[in-house]
Amino acid sequence: MVLLQIDFGIIIEKLVLIAAIITGSLVIAMYATYGERKVAAVLQDRRGPNRAGPMGILQPLADGLKLFMKEEIIPNTSNKFLFIMGPSLAMLTAMMTSAVIPWGNEIHINMLGIDRHVSLQIADINIGVLFIFGVVSMGVYGIMIGGWASNNKFSLMAAMRGASQVISYELAMGISLIALLMLTGTLSMKTIVEQQMAGNWNIFYQPLGFLIFLICAFAECNRAPFDLPEAENELNFGYHQEYSSMKLGFYLFAEYINMFISSVIMATLFFGGYDVPFIDESTLSVNVAALIGIISLLIKTVIFIFIFMWVRWTLPRFRYDQLMNLGWKNLIPLALFNMFVTGAVILWRQG
Amino acid sequence: MSTTEILFWFLSALALAGATMVLISKNPIHSILWLIVVFFAISGHYVLLNAQFLAIVNIIVYAGAIMVLFLFVVMLMNLNSDTEPQKNNWLKIAGAISGGSLMLIMVDVVRSAAELQNKTAMVKEGNIGLIKNLGKVLFTDYIVPFEIASVLFLSAMVGAVVIGKKESGEPANM
Incomplete structure (x- = not known):
């Protein structure tokens, strides 16, 4: 008797894909910490980590081990459950966004009697871009709950700063994307990439929108020059001041995963995703096309991650009122202007 | 039972349990977090009705924006169970009775509405909730x-x- 009509093949396929993507993002985020320190070292004329392994390549493992080995301290006056939930939520929302990103077109498995076409996207939902916004708006809770549960006024203030920063820049980010969505006419990430494979990359039509999106992505990830929530010299350490051991590690790590995921989103929305320029993928075999597609997406992503780091070690931190002024008084009007111009051009071209 | 039915009952139970917890938690922060759980369950119902746009907008607007503002206010006012004024028991009973009567009227209105007679929700099909x-x-x-x-x-x-x-x-300055 069959109780549930479920295609087990698709469950296994998706589970493998999810496991691969989560492992991949964790490893990339891990090496982003190493990359960050190396980039900082180069920009500041130092050597950077070079003790653990050749060129310091094992440094992230050593850092992780150190965090795991440290004593886990939960403050007496904190709210225990929420104190643990804060970093978990930060990590969860950081990982969830990767569900709607198309990492490649599809691969064709034909062995051991299995003949399947496996799409390299966990879920191709028709509201892909909105899903990302939903998850990003959930990301605020990780910061707020963690800051509040610590029962420390500096943590709380930093959490408030972080949350209001994320909310403010979400607006400009959304409006800059509306212009892009008016051009593409779809919310599905996969369709957006396919349109770019057929025509030009969206960056050529939306340079201003991309710039606004990039600035907002810096702010959303709480990266310098917008790292007010963790301003060391003003708020001691920020919303994770009371955290120690791997719970602190989760917060710091979630930041790197966010950075990786937002780089992937920028590459997907504006730079053609898994599209390789000057190559017609349809002439290649499916698996080869998927492979070079993934490599191309990862190269674009690494370039964006490098820009994130470059900016962090070049620009000084904004003051809080400057940050809010930039978001509300410059970026939002600019994004609205971009939206109106795009709409006008679309109407004009339609005649 | 099909997977849809299982999901429906699970989400309904989650929504009801979450709503109850909103009312009975002592700590206002916990109430807000349970309310977020309720919104997620309701979004799940929207997805079951194939209204994905409504589902995600519900999450972005209610769970993502309005609840964050609630959290801001409650966190900064520093409410907790000690400072909460103790309400009279008679007030609670009166509130329960009047609220219950209102709910009865609502249920009756919905049940007897001519437009809703003999209609069933279109689960997994229907496309009115899609963005287009x-x-x-x-x-x-x-x-x-x-x-x-x-x-x-x-x-x-x-x-x-x-x-x-x-x-x-x-x-x-701020």
């Missing part, structure tokens, strides 16, 4: 209410700016 249809309907059939609602939002925004505006004598 919703956009078309909003900008053709319901254009007047839609525009009126946007004027309402504009006036609310202007009101917020006026209230939030600093007096000229105040210092300029």
